[in-house]
Amino acid sequence: MDQATQLRNIIKNQSLPQRPRARVITVTSGKGGVGKSNVAINLAIQLRKLGQRVIILDADLGLANIEIMFGTVPKHNLSDLIYQGKNIREIITWGPMEIGFISGGSGITRMSQLDREYLTYIIVNLAELDAIADTVIIDTGAGIADSVMEFLVASGEIILVATPEPTSITDSYSLLKALNQHARFSRENTVIKVVSNLVASDSEGQILFNKLNAVVARFLKLPLTYLGAIPRDQALANAVMQQTPVSIANPAAKSTRAFERIVGELTDNEALKNSHSRGMAAFFSHILGGSKMNRQNGNPQTNGTQGGGT
Numbered sequence: 001m002d003q004a005t006q007l008r009n010i011i012k013n014q015s016l017p018q019r020p021r022a023r024v025i026t027v028t029s030g031k032g033g034v035g036k037s038n039v040a041i042n043l044a045i046q047l048r049k050l051g052q053r054v055i056i057l058d059a060d061l062g063l064a065n066i067e068i069m070f071g072t073v074p075k076h077n078l079s080d081l082i083y084q085g086k087n088i089r090e091i092i093t094w095g096p097m098e099i100g101f102i103s104g105g106s107g108i109t110r111m112s113q114l115d116r117e118y119l120t121y122i123i124v125n126l127a128e129l130d131a132i133a134d135t136v137i138i139d140t141g142a143g144i145a146d147s148v149m150e151f152l153v154a155s156g157e158i159i160l161v162a163t164p165e166p167t168s169i170t171d172s173y174s175l176l177k178a179l180n181q182h183a184r185f186s187r188e189n190t191v192i193k194v195v196s197n198l199v200a201s202d203s204e205g206q207i208l209f210n211k212l213n214a215v216v217a218r219f220l221k222l223p224l225t226y227l228g229a230i231p232r233d234q235a236l237a238n239a240v241m242q243q244t245p246v247s248i249a250n251p252a253a254k255s256t257r258a259f260e261r262i263v264g265e266l267t268d269n270e271a272l273k274n275s276h277s278r279g280m281a282a283f284f285s286h287i288l289g290g291s292k293m294n295r296q297n298g299n300p301q302t303n304g305t306q307g308g309g310t
Contacts, residue, residue, distance in 0.1 A: 021279035022055075023135045025266075026155035029162065030171030032142040035197045036161045037065035038240065039230065040139040042256070043159075045247040046263035048097045052134040055092065055100035059151055060141040067103065070095040071243040077103035081125055082118065088125040089132070096248055100133065127281035136280055143171070144178040153184045154286040157191050159227065163198045164208050172212055180220045184286075187222060195262060196229040205229025228262045230255055 027043070029036040037060070044054045058066040067073055074093040080086040092100045129136055138155070140148045152158055162172045176192070179185050194212065196205030209226045216222050230236075235253035239246035247256045 020130050021282075022130045022133045023157070024138065024155060024280065024283050025135060025157050025159060026138045026140060026151055027159045027161065028140045028148060028152060028175065029142045029160065029168075030144075030173070030175040031168055034142075034161050034163045034165075034168050035230070036142065037069060037139050038236070038245075039159070039161050039195055039197060039259075040137050041066060041069050041245045042247045042259040043263055043266070044099050044135075044137050045097060045245055046259050047135055047267070048099055049247075050263065050267060053100075053132065055102065055129060055133040055136050057102045057104060057136060057138045059104045059138050059147075066101060066139055067093075069240070069243055069245060070101060072101070074101065074103045082122060088128045092132075096245070123281050123285055126284050127279070129280040144175050148175075149178060149182055150287045152179050153182050153186075154283050156189055157193070159193050159195055160224075161195050161197050162208060162212060163196070164200075164204060169208065169212055173215055176216055176220060176222060180222055191225065192222065193225045193227045195227050198232045199229045200232060202229050202231075227265050228258065230258045230262075 025043075027036055027040040040056060044056050047054050056066055060066075070093075072093055072095055074091075076084075076086055076091040076093075078091065081088060081091050092102055095101050138151060140151045142148070160172055160175070162168045172194075180187070194209050196208040199205040199208065205228065206226070208229075209224070213224050213226075216224055231254045233246070233253055233255035235250040236246040236255040239249040239253075242249060246253050247259055250256060
């Protein structure tokens with residue numbers, strides 16, 4: 001029995017018809033420095049204000065933006081679940097407003113090397129997140145490295161953060177191109193939404209989306225949805241310096257109100273109906289099964305470098 005079949009059987013055996021599935025939203029960007037982690041955290045806070053239980057998984061392997069912005073250092077990460085026998089509840093750090101936070105650390109890249117016994121333990125634990133959280137927000141790294149692509153192809157719902165900088169727009173296109181060419185990407189089961197960040201006005205945000213959407217529609221034929229714009233706001237910059245999310249530090253700020261509107265878009269009835277919620281166990285089984293098959297076949301997913309052009 002191959003690894004992918006084993007993983008599907010694990011999920012089947014652990015699933016019950018009435019079992020809740022968390023909504024998994026993956027936040028990503030074509031380049032660093034566009035405020036991706038800031039968007040992830042403030043969306044989590046706004047969802048929490050609506051009464052949702054929210055957990056953030058920091059899957060940015062090179063940085064620790066989430067813990068810095070939360071002003072807390074986690075005692076454990078995903079590696080402790082894998083190698084130290086911790087359970088999923090023990091590796092969750094609780095931040096402001098009782099928002100859960102899990103540091104991925106090196107555990108994410110090492111999971112595909114594990115045997116079936118370990119994989120069963122991990123996936124059963126990760127399945128508990130479906131009962132702990134209503135929404136899990138995954139903050140990926142930036143760009144088109146293999147580790148980022150694995151999270152994106154496993155996601156039913158992706159939020160792409162871009163800024164008006166020309167390099168952000170071109171790198172966003174490169175990311176979508178790499179995703180579209182990925183062997184395991186399913187456009188029928190994936191919704192891609194765009195947030196225009198650090199814009200001077202709502203109209204600039206719409207123009208940014210229109211530019212990106214035009215080239216993506218022409219060359220990739222990928223449908224994109226516009227979620228809205230986050231203004232360049234001094235209150236947001238001040239909050240970052242204070243290591244406090246602006247949605248907590250300044251509820252009346254322009255950027256806070258923008259995050260509220262975007263979460264309104266995410267939680268309206270039509271958005272919920274069209275969200276492809278797979279739950280955390282299925283999400284990670286997709287990643288683990290794909291990584292194992294790629295290693296066995298000797299097929300790299302991407303070249304791990306930034307790509308451009310059409």
